[in-house]
């Protein structure tokens with residue numbers, strides 16, 4: 001294979017940080033030393049201007065920036081006559097070039113230039129069909145190894161999920177689970193030099209009754225319409241998270257939305273029955289999911305704390321389709337306004353809020369509203385229906401997937417059935433979210449103006465949105481003061497008002 005015809009006249013070196021198949025990092029310095037030794041052995045003249053090193057960890061991925069590789073390719077294209085190179089010493093991993101794409105690029109640029117490449121595994125002439133063939137086989141083999149590895153890992157994860165097991169990836173114990181078995185196991189320290197130590201063995205599939213009770217209570221509170229920050233605060237008075245922190249809203253959300261607490265495990269969107277016992281029923285968990293989904297939809301402020309009552313709630317009466325947002329302005333800096341995001345129509349926030357809140361407090365005293373709430377409190381068993389339907393949908397999806405090539409399964413019919421399930425589920429989820437909204441209003445029945453004002457603004461805003469449609473009209477007199485005809489307040493729930 002070593003070609004004695006003629007030696008390259010100007011030779012470059014290319015090294016990149018890469019992972020060896022055993023997972024170890026191959027240092028570029030070491031690669032460069034190897035390449036220099038190889039160059040000396042072959043009697044190839046190395047040009048110091050053409051030593052290229054990509055030192056980033058992801059340099060082996062071709063969709064990442066690899067500036068040195070690109071410059072090296074330019075030198076190959078320029079060739080010896082164009083102050084470039086006609087030979088390259090390259091070494092990464094066990095193969096000369098592991099990526100078929102990179103190899104083809106190099107072959108394309110070096111064509112008919114008598115370009116030579118050398119690595120510790122051999123010397124190749126890119127103009128020789130035999131050598132190109134061998135390089136391509138090597139690169140394809142390297143590629144297949146990576147693909148096979150990825151497939152193995154995916155397959156292993158899916159099998160774990162189907163068996164109801166899931167690899168514990170988290171750093172902390174999942175809340176509600178993990179009971180010491182009474183045995184001890186030897187654990188290697190996390191940092192080098194920590195050595196081995198004995199730790200109690202923990203069975204992560206065992207439910208902890210003390211924490212399970214709190215999970216059930218938290219879910220019940222959520223379904224009863226209590227706000228998530230209040231639930232997090234209550235839970236913090238009982239215990240901390242398994243990481244030792246007080247419960248925050250995101251921590252509560254992650255815990256309550258984890259399929260684990262419903263005795264389920266998820267893999268790529270499909271739920272599987274887990275080997276551990278459920279803490280709350282699948283039905284109840286579906287209810288929890290529905291409440292969170294509804295909260296996300298009802299709060300365009302996602303992530304930010306709500307400051308004003310009607311931001312995102314009040315509609316524009318000018319027909320521009322916009323909603324009002326809080327804005328500061330006016331001649332006095334302190335005066336706060338609602339401004340339409342569509343047309344810029346602005347109103348004094350304080351007056352509008354007071355007018356709307358007057359309507360709300362008055363309505364909350366109305367016994368007819370209490371009756372209305374009782375009537376609309378929601379059919380019992382909606383959550384259970386959602387759970388059962390979810391299970392049927394998951395089963396159908398599994399059948400469709402497995403029977404992709406089965407002539408007995410009509411794919412169109414199956415997909416239509418699936419779409420029917422999805423529609424029905426959407427309807428049920430809206431119903432469930434609606435009844436939790438009613439519970440939230442019900443909690444505030446009969447409050448005084450003072451009590452109302454003591455409620456956090458996000459609650460007041462949600463109650464306003466549940467009870468009224470607020471439209472700010474482009475009419476009304478100019479100047480100071482407030483014209484009630486400029487704000488339309490319409491009842492939403494039922495036919496009362």
Ligand SMILES: [Zn+2]
Pocket residue numbers: 316317318319320321322340341342343344345
């Ligand atoms: Zn507008």
